[in-house]
Amino acid sequence: MKVSALQQSYLNRRSYSFRSSGPLDSSSDSAVKSPAAIFWLVLHGLCCLISLVLGFRFSRLVFFFLFSTSSTNFYASPFRSTAELANAFDVHSVLSTNSITNIELPLLNKTVANSRVVVGRHGIRIRPWPHPNPTEVIKAHRIIERVQKEQRLQFGVTDARTVIVITPTYARTFQALHLTGVMHSLMLVPYDLVWIVVEAGGVSNETASLIGKSGLKTIHVGFNQRMPNSWDERNKLESKMRIFALRIVREKKLDGIVMFADDSNMHSMELFDEIQNVKWFGAFSVGILANSINTDETADQKEEEETSRMPVQGPACDSSNMLAGWHTFNTLPFAGKIAVYIDDRVTVLPRKLEWSGFVLNSRLLWKDGGDKPEWIKDIDMLAGDIESPLGLVKDPSVVEPLGNCGRQVLLWWLRVEARADSKFPPRWIIDPPLEITVPSKRTPWPDAPPELPANEIPVMGIEEPIVKHSTKTRTSRSKRRS
Amino acid sequence: MEIWKWVLFGILFLSAFVVKIEAFKLGRSQPTERISGSAGDVLEDDPVGRLKVFVYELPSKYNKKILQKDQRCLNHMFAAEIYMHRFLLSSPVRTLNPEEADWFYTPVYTTCDLTPNGLPLPFKSPRMMRSAIQLISSNWPYWNRTEGADHFFLVPHDFGACFHYQEEKAIERGILPLLQRATLVQTFGQRNHVCLKEGSITIPPYAPPQKMQTHLIPEKTPRSIFVYFRGLFYDVGNDPEGGYYARGARAAVWENFKDNPLFDISTEHPTTYYEDMQRAVFCLCPLGWAPWSPRLVEAVIFGCIPVIIADDIVLPFADAIPWEEIGVFVDEKDVPNLDTILTSIPPEVILRKQRLLANPSMKQAMLFPQPAQPGDAFHQVLNGLARKLPHDKSVYLKPGERVLNWTAGPVGDLKPW
Numbered sequence: 054m055k056v057s058a059l060q061q062s063y064l065n066r067r068s069y070s071f072r073s074s075g076p077l078d079s080s081s082d083s084a085v086k087s088p089a090a091i092f093w094l095v096l097h098g099l100c101c102l103i104s105l106v107l108g109f110r111f112s113r114l115v116f117f118f119l120f121s122t123s124s125t126n127f128y129a130s131p132f133r134s135t136a137e138l139a140n141a142f143d144v145h146s147v148l149s150t151n152s153i154t155n156i157e158l159p160l161l162n163k164t165v166a167n168s169r170v171v172v173g174r175h176g177i178r179i180r181p182w183p184h185p186n187p188t189e190v191i192k193a194h195r196i197i198e199r200v201q202k203e204q205r206l207q208f209g210v211t212d213a214r215t216v217i218v219i220t221p222t223y224a225r226t227f228q229a230l231h232l233t234g235v236m237h238s239l240m241l242v243p244y245d246l247v248w249i250v251v252e253a254g255g256v257s258n259e260t261a262s263l264i265g266k267s268g269l270k271t272i273h274v275g276f277n278q279r280m281p282n283s284w285d286e287r288n289k290l291e292s293k294m295r296i297f298a299l300r301i302v303r304e305k306k307l308d309g310i311v312m313f314a315d316d317s318n319m320h321s322m323e324l325f326d327e328i329q330n331v332k333w334f335g336a337f338s339v340g341i342l343a344n345s346i347n348t349d350e351t352a353d354q355k356e357e358e359e360t361s362r363m364p365v366q367g368p369a370c371d372s373s374n375m376l377a378g379w380h381t382f383n384t385l386p387f388a389g390k391i392a393v394y395i396d397d398r399v400t401v402l403p404r405k406l407e408w409s410g411f412v413l414n415s416r417l418l419w420k421d422g423g424d425k426p427e428w429i430k431d432i433d434m435l436a437g438d439i440e441s442p443l444g445l446v447k448d449p450s451v452v453e454p455l456g457n458c459g460r461q462v463l464l465w466w467l468r469v470e471a472r473a474d475s476k477f478p479p480r481w482i483i484d485p486p487l488e489i490t491v492p493s494k495r496t497p498w499p500d501a502p503p504e505l506p507a508n509e510i511p512v513m514g515i516e517e518p519i520v521k522h523s524t525k526t527r528t529s530r531s532k533r534r535s
Numbered sequence: 536m537e538i539w540k541w542v543l544f545g546i547l548f549l550s551a552f553v554v555k556i557e558a559f560k561l562g563r564s565q566p567t568e569r570i571s572g573s574a575g576d577v578l579e580d581d582p583v584g585r586l587k588v589f590v591y592e593l594p595s596k597y598n599k600k601i602l603q604k605d606q607r608c609l610n611h612m613f614a615a616e617i618y619m620h621r622f623l624l625s626s627p628v629r630t631l632n633p634e635e636a637d638w639f640y641t642p643v644y645t646t647c648d649l650t651p652n653g654l655p656l657p658f659k660s661p662r663m664m665r666s667a668i669q670l671i672s673s674n675w676p677y678w679n680r681t682e683g684a685d686h687f688f689l690v691p692h693d694f695g696a697c698f699h700y701q702e703e704k705a706i707e708r709g710i711l712p713l714l715q716r717a718t719l720v721q722t723f724g725q726r727n728h729v730c731l732k733e734g735s736i737t738i739p740p741y742a743p744p745q746k747m748q749t750h751l752i753p754e755k756t757p758r759s760i761f762v763y764f765r766g767l768f769y770d771v772g773n774d775p776e777g778g779y780y781a782r783g784a785r786a787a788v789w790e791n792f793k794d795n796p797l798f799d800i801s802t803e804h805p806t807t808y809y810e811d812m813q814r815a816v817f818c819l820c821p822l823g824w825a826p827w828s829p830r831l832v833e834a835v836i837f838g839c840i841p842v843i844i845a846d847d848i849v850l851p852f853a854d855a856i857p858w859e860e861i862g863v864f865v866d867e868k869d870v871p872n873l874d875t876i877l878t879s880i881p882p883e884v885i886l887r888k889q890r891l892l893a894n895p896s897m898k899q900a901m902l903f904p905q906p907a908q909p910g911d912a913f914h915q916v917l918n919g920l921a922r923k924l925p926h927d928k929s930v931y932l933k934p935g936e937r938v939l940n941w942t943a944g945p946v947g948d949l950k951p952w
Binding site for chain 2 (some may be wrong): 169177180185186192193195197
């Protein structure tokens with residue numbers, strides 16, 4: 054490596070100089086040795102002996118003490134002006150060089166007269182408080198932001214299209230958790246965004262207040278059917294809700310790229326950059342986190358081996374980067390342990406191809422878009438429900454593979470839901486505080502004083518009855534501690 | 536009337552066409568700015584036709600045999616002398632007729648006597664150079680005509696033609712007396728220094744172009760490192776207390792900024808060194824034992840703004856490239872305030888520097904590609920030589936007039952090689 058070569062060169066050449074400078078110098082220098090040179094030689098030898106005895110390099114220190122005019126030569130020397138230093142070093146840079154120099158003084162003075170840069174030992178300047186200054190750190194971050202913004206302008210997508218995100222959702226325990234995650238991902242997207250939230254069971258205040266916090270342009274519509282309890286039915290209803298949203302895109306003639314963000318999925322930021330490359334209809338790889346619900350009752354060796362690699366759904370390409378087929382989800386290893394109802398504690402599986410792995414140009418949905426390709430079916434002409442967006446195209450080979458031809462996983466699919474009968478406070482705010490307060494039997498903080506002040510008891514009491522499994526974790530934690 | 540209308544139409548059409556071509560050229564992937572130094576907008580000048588160079592035919596003991604003994608000379612940072620020779624042999628500026636030549640080149644590889652570790656030993660170089668000059672002065676009349684004033688030599692070693700790696704020794708020796716009138720092309724450059732002669736051309740050190748090409752990352756990777764540096768701060772082997780190495784500047788950088796999260800500095804050498812430079816906004820280029828280093832070349836190639844900490848340094852092609860507008864110069868005494876200095880640079884200035892660095896002619900001028908490409912460092916050297924033409928009348932000596940002292944210098948140099 055270049056750096057190591059440089060380092061080595063500087064490491065070794067100087068050692069070479071001290072080793073070989075002796076005989077070669079005497080050959081190249083004048084053969085006449087003045088008494089001054091002999092004196093310095095003797096003094097140098099004496100200092101070497103003393104150093105051997107003492108254990109540290111004695112000679113240089115003596116010279117500094119004897120000949121320095123200002124005490125600026127120590128390791129942690131405070132800030133000094135160059136003029137002072139130059140004056141100081143003029144005198145003893147001659148004397149403190151380690152070699153046998155005899156007639157150096159006039160020569161060095163000649164060179165030093167014109168330049169302010171001196172050869173020899175210099176102090177290491179350290180300021181009194183050598184730590185970062187917070188204002189400067191902020192300024193540096195602003196600079197970095199500006200540089201990155203410029204980079205995006207130059208090398209990023211030139212004409213960024215609006216991203217139209219379609220999310221089907223419904224009010225349930227984990228809705229706040231999932232929707233907040235998606236919302237924060239969408240808030241980070243650097244492009245214009247329209248978020249269409251379709252809610253099963255009608256528009257609810259919960260959802261509205263959640264998405265209202267985002268500051269994004271949202272279209273919140275209700276769908277007049279309640280979300281059923283089985284995964285199968287739920288998937289069907291979600292497909293219907295998504296087509297409903299596509300109709301909204303058509304009515305409002307929204308222009309941009311339509312993507313499907315299910316509320317429990319995880320999106321990477323590169324996904325939003327990558328989908329800008331789509332022309333009409335694109336697909337990318339989705340990682341399936343299907344083993345999320347812990348099947349701790351069945352710790353099967355075989356199962357662990359098979360599910361150790363994350364399954365990926367998406368386009369498959371041949372060697373010339375053309376679409377050759379599809380990777381779909383293999384349900385065989387999970388046979389018998391597939392969740393049927395939403396709160397089953399077994400693995401939830403995706404369908405063959407998930408909606409979230411596809412993006413399409415919104416112009417495909419417009420009624421009379423002039424340059425629409427002929428392979429797109431009209432949404433109104435759909436016979437029944439479609440399981441995946443591939444049902445919208447007559448010929449699946451026109452789909453464009455995105456994300457380095459499907460090699461990059463840009464989205465992770467996950468389904469986690471709480472029990473059907475789980476209760477949660479509206480908007481996750483407990484107001485007014487609960488009436489029944491019971492002091493906890495075991496405090497999770499063993500160092501805390503045994504008597505809690507009166508106004509803290511309600512806070513402690515509230516944590517108990519809310520969710521059942523939190524007590525489990527608390528006791529497990531204290532178990533670990535004791 | 537009809538004809539005039541057609542003529543007018545034709546002219547308009549042509550002008551639109553020309554304007555479109557210009558716009559097309561400018562509308563490349565990245566907006567860049569033209570670079571013009573003190574000598575003007577000269578980076579893209581073509582030296583062919585502006586000068587003629589005659590290459591002396593020296594016996595192979597001065598060049599080929601030395602290279603055969605040690606092939607590592609082709610890859611180290613002093614390899615410019617070898618590649619310049621190869622370039623000139625096949626360049627259109629070469630002339631086989633010495634009578635019409637403006638400049639004379641002597642191909643002697645003085646920096647190819649390597650130790651087992653790969654460092655060039657300069658102890659025999661003065662003798663080698665002397666012997667080469669004696670050869671050309673006795674076999675051709677052109678040296679004696681001008682005593683070398685229209686000859687140029689490549690001396691890429693640490694302190695140029697002072698032929699020593701230790702600065703005090705180099706100052707003591709001074710430039711080789713025989714080269715007093717010749718033009719020196721060297722990497723070392725420091726103002727008011729014995730080893731930098733008036734009229735020398737400073738070149739960048741050799742950095743392998745292919746190696747850097749293979750480590751390029753996509754340009755849209757966001758630059759997230761503020762300041763980047765990898766290298767020694769203390770040369771423990773040769774200067775354990777610190778204060779000698781880099782005049783204490785590198786040690787000062789370490790002591791002041793080792794716990795500053797904006798400064799990504801360390802002595803480790805990662806395999807992703809080149810990639811990391813492309814993710815940094817500023818790259819420190821402090822002096823070491825000598826003020827120049829290949830870090831400057833690497834910073835320019837990878838678009839990282841060089842922060843040059845070396846008092847009075849003369850950077851490569853200083854008359855063609857306006858380094859003050861491209862890099863940031865920090866005095867060695869101001870190193871403790873480096874963070875204040877760098878954060879107080881307005882963002883527009885930083886963006887402008889990055890645009891200048893992105894100019895492909897800037898990057899090209901720092902490289903020695905094989906085979907040579909237009910605008911590269913070889914051509915910049917020739918441009919520099921061409922700018923010194925025509926030679927002043929005083930260059931030509933009257934017959935019998937002698938200026939150089941052939942017996943000057945340390946006794947050891949006078950021994951034959």
